[in-house]
Amino acid sequence: MVVGFALLFAAGIFQGSFGxxxxxxxxxxxxxxxxxxxxxxxxxxxxxxxxxxPSLPEFIKYYKILPVFCGMLWGISAVGFSKAIDKIGMSMVYGISMGISTIVGSVMPMILNSALPVGSDAVKLYIGxxxxxxxxIIITVAGVRRDGGAKGSALGYLLSILSGLGSGAMNIGFNGSEVLGYELMALDYSQLAISAVKWLPVLxxxxxMGMIWCICELFIRKEWYTVKLKGSAVRSAKLFIVSMIWYAALLLYGLSIIILGEKYSSVGWILFNALALIIxxxxxxxxxxxxxxSKKLLFIGCAVLIAAWMFI
Incomplete structure (x- = not known):
C-alpha cells in the first residue's frame, strides 16, 4: 500500500512538470x-x-476498441493542451485541464462499470x-483578470477545457484494457510490464492522431524547413527527455493502480491530478x-479544487 501511494506521488510530480x-x-x-x-x-x-x-505482438488480439478510441480523443485534445500553454501559460492550463480531467477520468469509469456510489457516498461525489x-471557474476568472482580454486568451481557455476532456478519457482507456492486464498477470509478467502494455493502445x-494533425499543418503552413534549422537536433534531444518524463508519469500512475488494486483507479486519478496541479x-x-x-484567485481556485477532490 505504501509503495503504491509513493509511486502515485512520484507520478503526480512528473505529471505536473513535463509541461x-x-x-x-x-x-x-x-x-x-x-x-x-x-x-x-x-x-x-x-x-x-x-x-x-518481448512477445508483445501476440497480445494485440486482446486489445479492445475503447482504449484506442480514448487515445485518439486524447491525441486531438493534447494538441489543444500544447497550444493553450502558448496562449495562457502553464499554471492556467493545468488548473482548468486537470479539474475537468478529474471529473471525466474518475466518474466515467464508475458509470461504465456500473459502480456509481449510493447514499452518503453519492452525496459526497456530487459535492465534489x-x-x-x-x-x-475561479481559476478561469483569475486568468481572465491577469490577461485583461489579451488576444488569443479566450481560445486558450477553450483549448484547456477540451484538453481536460481528452485527458480524462485516458483513464477510461487505461481501465478498458483490464482484460489484457489479467492475461499478462496470469503469465507472471511484472506489474511494470502490465502498466506499460495497458497504456500502449491509448498512447x-x-x-x-497528433502526428497526423501536425503533418497536415506543416503542409498547409509550409513549415517543413524548420526541422532543419540550427539547433533542431539539440531541441529534439530535449524533447526526448520531456517525452520520458511524460511517459514516466503515466507508467508510474498505472503501476500504482495495479499495486493498489483496480478499486483505486478513480480515487488514484483524482490524487494524481491534484498533485500535478500543485506542482x-x-x-x-x-x-x-x-x-x-494578483495570485489570490489562483490560490483560492486551486484550494477549492483540492478540497473538492477530497469528496470525490
Missing amino acids: LGYKNYKPFSWAAFWGIYCLLCMVTVIGVAWIQV LILTVIGV VGGCI STAWGLKTGEWRNH
Whole structure:
C-alpha cells in the first residue's frame, strides 16, 4: 500500500512538470515541435512495452476498441493542451485541464462499470463535482483578470477545457484494457510490464492522431524547413527527455493502480491530478507567469479544487 501511494506521488510530480518542455520549442514551428514530440513519445511507449514484453505482438488480439478510441480523443485534445500553454501559460492550463480531467477520468469509469456510489457516498461525489466546477471557474476568472482580454486568451481557455476532456478519457482507456492486464498477470509478467502494455493502445492511438494533425499543418503552413534549422537536433534531444518524463508519469500512475488494486483507479486519478496541479502551479509561479499580477484567485481556485477532490 505504501509503495503504491509513493509511486502515485512520484507520478503526480512528473505529471505536473513535463509541461515545462512545451514552453520553448524554438527553432521549430509549433507543428514541427509537436509532430516530433509525438513521434518520440510513441517510440518511447512502444520501446518500453516491447522491452518489458518481448512477445508483445501476440497480445494485440486482446486489445479492445475503447482504449484506442480514448487515445485518439486524447491525441486531438493534447494538441489543444500544447497550444493553450502558448496562449495562457502553464499554471492556467493545468488548473482548468486537470479539474475537468478529474471529473471525466474518475466518474466515467464508475458509470461504465456500473459502480456509481449510493447514499452518503453519492452525496459526497456530487459535492465534489460541484466544487470542482466552481474551482475551474475561479481559476478561469483569475486568468481572465491577469490577461485583461489579451488576444488569443479566450481560445486558450477553450483549448484547456477540451484538453481536460481528452485527458480524462485516458483513464477510461487505461481501465478498458483490464482484460489484457489479467492475461499478462496470469503469465507472471511484472506489474511494470502490465502498466506499460495497458497504456500502449491509448498512447499510441493519441500519438498517431497528433502526428497526423501536425503533418497536415506543416503542409498547409509550409513549415517543413524548420526541422532543419540550427539547433533542431539539440531541441529534439530535449524533447526526448520531456517525452520520458511524460511517459514516466503515466507508467508510474498505472503501476500504482495495479499495486493498489483496480478499486483505486478513480480515487488514484483524482490524487494524481491534484498533485500535478500543485506542482504545475508552483512551476508557473517560478517561471514568472504571474509576475506583477494578483495570485489570490489562483490560490483560492486551486484550494477549492483540492478540497473538492477530497469528496470525490
